[in-house]
Amino acid sequence: MDTTILAPAAVLVAWSLIMLVWLAVARFGTLAKLGSKEPPAPGLRGQDIDPMLGTAAWKSHNYTHLMEQPTIFYAAVFILHIAGAASPLMVKFAWAYVALRIIHSVYQAVVNKVMVRFSIFMLSSVCLIVLSVNALMATL
Numbered sequence: 099m100d101t102t103i104l105a106p107a108a109v110l111v112a113w114s115l116i117m118l119v120w121l122a123v124a125r126f127g128t129l130a131k132l133g134s135k136e137p138p139a140p141g142l143r144g145q146d147i148d149p150m151l152g153t154a155a156w157k158s159h160n161y162t163h164l165m166e167q168p169t170i171f172y173a174a175v176f177i178l179h180i181a182g183a184a185s186p187l188m189v190k191f192a193w194a195y196v197a198l199r200i201i202h203s204v205y206q207a208v209v210n211k212v213m214v215r216f217s218i219f220m221l222s223s224v225c226l227i228v229l230s231v232n233a234l235m236a237t238l
Contacts, residue, residue: 106196110196114164132150144158156206159206160207173233174226174232198221199222201218
């Protein structure tokens with residue numbers, strides 16, 4: 099069984115974990131620099147301490163984004179694989195989606211200019227729409 103279309107999904111899973119480590123290092127590093135002797139109050143969420151973190155919060159925001167829209171990507175890829183509809187063109191769209199998500203992550207984590215980030219997001223969304231429509235057609 100050809101599993102080629104699963105590789106982009108596996109790469110995006112790995113990338114999500116890399117972003118998790120990056121956000122942890124950035125968040126804890128920033129908190130350490132602030133010299134806080136007391137830990138944040140019990141029950142606080144990451145978003146509650148965002149104002150203290152400055153640009154370190156960008157990594158956290160991106161990690162959250164990687165837990166949102168890519169869930170549709172994983173479903174579409176698995177549907178295409180299970181339905182035997184993972185054509186070479188669909189594999190290219192899957193890789194394009196992953197590449198654009200990684201570019202989006204790095205850009206958001208480092209530069210974070212909203213209009214550029216939005217453009218990258220929209221390009222990745224076009225790839226996701228193509229994958230999703232093909233997954234739907236493969237199951238009807």
